[in-house]
């Protein structure tokens with residue numbers, strides 16, 4: 247080892263010196279001594295490692311260590327799962343938690359989370375009952391299904407349905423529907439994991455009812471149709487109609503399951519989003535099992551729903567997997583509230599549904615309002631280095647739904663007149679105490695108003711105050 251390196255390693259402050267820094271003592275109150283020690287350890291190891299690898303050691307090493315450790319500890323002391331403002335215009339944004347819940351649902355969650363509840367208890371008999379009973383009757387009412395079951399998410403619903411209805415037997419599925427939904431949910435993999443044998447029929451772009459028909463054998467348990475969700479095929483394409491597959495399944499004595507994905511319960515009445523089937527339309531058409539998510543178009547908490555035939559769903563209830571996929575009380579409380587809102591005809595108050603239905607004129611007026619508030623804020627902060635304008639935007643449903651149907655929306659574009667890059671302003675907004683996630687287009691930051699739910703507009707102004715008011719981004 248060179249004497250230079252030895253000298254450098256000796257100049258690194260000791261753990262005890264670091265722990266006695268005043269701010270480190272404060273951090274200890276948040277994280278505890280062991281965690282603070284291990285974070286200092288991480289930083290020291292990193293510095294020693296890069297010095298040994300021949301990187302030139304920084305001059306004022308104790309400052310560097312202190313800065314690095316402080317940054318790390320601040321990050322670790324902050325809550326990790328935090329509320330953010332979604333200014334992207336993507337309504338069902340999986341990375342941002344999909345569907346915001348209405349106040350009524352939050353109240354229901356708080357009231358069961360705060361204390362004990364009737365989760366698996368019948369007030370009528372004074373004895374045990376089933377947790378899913380709180381929502382299954384309601385699900386049947388809003389979908390028209392004979393029976394229903396809920397699990398942790400739709401991936402779980404599909405897995406449970408396939409395992410229970412087709413394990414050790416054959417499932418016939420179109421080659422055009424062997425899709426990946428994202429996050430490792432791939433239809434061929436889930437079929438293999440369920441223990442069913444996948445029988446692919448048709449071609450990537452064309453599959454007809456006859457293709458399914460010729461694949462049916464004594465071993466066939468079900469025909470499976472999967473909503474292609476996040477992709478669209480164009481050109482020469484054909485797929486078997488739902489009604490044809492229902493008739494074929496009936497006549498062959500096999501079941502027909504449809505993984506619908508996004509779980510539309512009511513027509514949205516938005517022209518760009520036409521052509522999407524509701525769960526009820528599938529049930530009315532005679533589909534035996536329909537699976538869908540609770541937190542996509544339905545607008546509820548993360549949950550997976552299975553609706554359809556009593557006989558098949560009773561089979562799923564007896565499957566061991568159901569214990570591993572069960573839903574917790576907070577989700578059930580939120581979901582029950584949401585389903586009651588549909589039942590009452592109040593779906594327009596469900597945030598996701600409301601944001602999807604928001605019309606262009608209303609959005610334009612809101613964008614105009616936001617522009618005024620931002621200009622007022624900038625005057626107050628004496629910031630004159632941004633062009634603030636109302637712009638048309640392309641919003642999106644998200645959550646792997648309607649990939650080819652951008653929703654026309656409105657927003658406010660911020661463009662620096664002094665050369666501040668849009669990405670830098672976006673970073674600043676993302677690092678605000680309530681982070682704002684915005685879009686970027688043509689070197690402007692674009693705040694899409696469609697997804698500014700509740701008091702998110704105030705959140706945007708606060709973040710701008712922090713980001714631009716500080717000076718660096720003026």
Ligand SMILES: *Cc1c(COP(=O)(O)O)cnc(C)c1O
Pocket residue numbers: 399400401402404427431472473474475505506507508538539540549550645646
């Ligand atoms: C989204 C989706 C899934 C997965 O649902 P999660 O609720 O995210 O588990 C499965 N199938 C389809 C068709 C989907 O669109």
